[in-house]
Amino acid sequence: MSDPAVATLRKDLRATRLFWAPMAFSYFAFLLMFMENIWVYLASGACLAFVAAVTVMIIDDFYRTDPLFAALPGTRRSLVAGRYLAWGTFTIACLGFFLASTAAIHAGFSDRAPRLISLLSLKGATAFLAATVVAGALFLPLHFRLGFWRAMWVFSVAGLVLSAAGLNIIAGLAPDGAGAGTRSAEMPGAFASTARGLRALAGLIDHDLGRPDIAAVVAVVIMLLVYLSYRLSVRFCEKRDL
Amino acid sequence: MEYALEANGLRKEYPGFTLRDVSFALPRGLIMGLIGPNGAGKTTVIKLILNIVRRTAGEVRLFGLDNLAREEEIKSRTGFVLDETPFYGYLKVAAAASVIAPFYRTWDQARFETLCREFELPLKRRVNALSRGMKMKLALAVALAHGAELILLDEPTSGLDPVFRRDLLERLSGLIQDGRTSVLFSTHITSDLERVADYITLLREGELVFSAPREEVLEKWAVVKGGPELFEGGNAVLFRGLVRGPYGVTALTPDIEEARRRLAGRGAVIERVRLDELVIFLGREGRREKEAGRE
Numbered sequence: 323m324s325d326p327a328v329a330t331l332r333k334d335l336r337a338t339r340l341f342w343a344p345m346a347f348s349y350f351a352f353l354l355m356f357m358e359n360i361w362v363y364l365a366s367g368a369c370l371a372f373v374a375a376v377t378v379m380i381i382d383d384f385y386r387t388d389p390l391f392a393a394l395p396g397t398r399r400s401l402v403a404g405r406y407l408a409w410g411t412f413t414i415a416c417l418g419f420f421l422a423s424t425a426a427i428h429a430g431f432s433d434r435a436p437r438l439i440s441l442l443s444l445k446g447a448t449a450f451l452a453a454t455v456v457a458g459a460l461f462l463p464l465h466f467r468l469g470f471w472r473a474m475w476v477f478s479v480a481g482l483v484l485s486a487a488g489l490n491i492i493a494g495l496a497p498d499g500a501g502a503g504t505r506s507a508e509m510p511g512a513f514a515s516t517a518r519g520l521r522a523l524a525g526l527i528d529h530d531l532g533r534p535d536i537a538a539v540v541a542v543v544i545m546l547l548v549y550l551s552y553r554l555s556v557r558f559c560e561k562r563d564l
Numbered sequence: 565m566e567y568a569l570e571a572n573g574l575r576k577e578y579p580g581f582t583l584r585d586v587s588f589a590l591p592r593g594l595i596m597g598l599i600g601p602n603g604a605g606k607t608t609v610i611k612l613i614l615n616i617v618r619r620t621a622g623e624v625r626l627f628g629l630d631n632l633a634r635e636e637e638i639k640s641r642t643g644f645v646l647d648e649t650p651f652y653g654y655l656k657v658a659a660a661a662s663v664i665a666p667f668y669r670t671w672d673q674a675r676f677e678t679l680c681r682e683f684e685l686p687l688k689r690r691v692n693a694l695s696r697g698m699k700m701k702l703a704l705a706v707a708l709a710h711g712a713e714l715i716l717l718d719e720p721t722s723g724l725d726p727v728f729r730r731d732l733l734e735r736l737s738g739l740i741q742d743g744r745t746s747v748l749f750s751t752h753i754t755s756d757l758e759r760v761a762d763y764i765t766l767l768r769e770g771e772l773v774f775s776a777p778r779e780e781v782l783e784k785w786a787v788v789k790g791g792p793e794l795f796e797g798g799n800a801v802l803f804r805g806l807v808r809g810p811y812g813v814t815a816l817t818p819d820i821e822e823a824r825r826r827l828a829g830r831g832a833v834i835e836r837v838r839l840d841e842l843v844i845f846l847g848r849e850g851r852r853e854k855e856a857g858r859e
Contacts, residue, residue: 329666394667395640563617
C-alpha cells in the first residue's frame, strides 16, 4: 500500500473524527430499535455501516475537495486505494462496534431479544462483512464513475431492483416449504415470492454461513469481487476530470 | 537551460471550449505570469499540470520529469493554490492543515505555524469563519510549508487586500532568490505581474498568444493611436485588436520598431504597452474572431 493511500485514509479518519460520537450513538439507538428481529437487526447494522463508510464521501462532495486531494502527492490509483482502505477500515470498525453492541444489548435485554446471541459468531460476522463489503464493492466503482450523489441514486434504485429479482430467483430455487411463512400467503404474488426468497436467504445464512468451509468460500468470492471492483474504480478514476 | 516546467502541445477538449496546443517553458528560479481574459484557459492549464483534469494531447514535464509517469514525485516537489479553496469548513485552521500534512514527506509544521503567524491567520479559528482572503492565505501557507520547488498559483491575489497582495508579491520574489524555486502565477490583476514576473504567458480563447520574458514583451509591444488611414492598406498587418473611436483608432503592435519606422511623421502616437492593455486589446480581438467564426 502506497503512502498516499495511507495519507488518504488518515485524512478520512481526521475529517470524520468529529462525527464518530454522534454516529456511534445513532448506531446503538437504531440497533436497540430493531433488536427483536435478528434479520432486521443485522440488516440495520450493515446499512448503518454503509452510511458510516460513505460519510466522508458526503463531506468531500459537500466541500468539493476532489481537486484538492487529486493535486496532492499521489496518483489516481493511490486515491482509489485510499478510498478502499478507508472503506475497509470503517467496515472493520463498524463490525467491532456491531458485535460489542450486540453483546451489550443481549446482556441487557436477553428476554426481549433471545436470538441476538446467535449473531456473536462466525455466522454473524460473515453475514455482516459480506453485506457491507459487497455493498462497497458495488458502490465504489459507481462513485468513481458518476460522482457521489448520482452513484447513490443508481446504487439505490439498481440495488432495490436487483435485490428483489435475486430474492425471487432464490424463492424459485429454494426447495418447497423452505422460506414459507404464514404471512406470505396474504401478500400479492410478487411480494409473496420476494418474502419467500428473503426467508430462504435467512435460512441459508442461519444454517450454512456458520460453517467454516462456507465462510471461506464466501471470503474468497468477496475478495475476488473487491479486486474486480478496485480495478474498475481505478479505470474510471483515471479517465475522469476532477 | 534547466526548466522547472515545460508544456508541449498541451490540449484539452471540453464541450464548448478547447485549449489548443499550448506550449511554454518556465526556467528554474523565475516567476511566470499566466494572463488572459476570463475563459482563456488559465485554470485549465494549471489543472492539467497537476493532473486534476486529463489532457487530450500533449506533454507536461516538471523538473524534466513527465507529470503522469512520475506523478507522485513531482507533486511532492510542487506547491499549489487552486482557484477555489476547498478545505473542510468545520475544521479549525490547524486541523485543516493536519489533513493535508501526511501527504508531504517534507511537511514542516513549524514553518506552517510561522507562516500562519505572519499571515495573521488564527490556528484555532474554523475555516468556515474565514473570509475568502483569509482562506487564500491558508492555501498559501499550505503551499509554502513543504519546501516546494515549483509553486503554482491560480488567482492567488483575488480577495486579498492591497497590503497583503504587496506582501505576497515580495514573498514570491524572495522565494526565487535561492535560484531553485520557480513560480507560475495566474492572475487577472496584471499590475501584480509588472512588479514580479520574469516571464509572461498570455492565453486567449484557449490559445497561446505568446510566452516571453516580460522585458521583451514590454519592449516589443506598443499601443498606437492615430487616424484611421494609418491602420489601413499595407500597415494593417502591423496591428492587432483595433478599436475605432470618435477621435481615431487605437491598436496594438507586436513590433514597436517597425511601427515607428512606418508611421514616422504621420501623426501617430506610440506608447509603451501595459500588461492590462495587452489583455484587453487581445481579448477583444479574440471575441471578435470568435463571433466572426460563428457567423
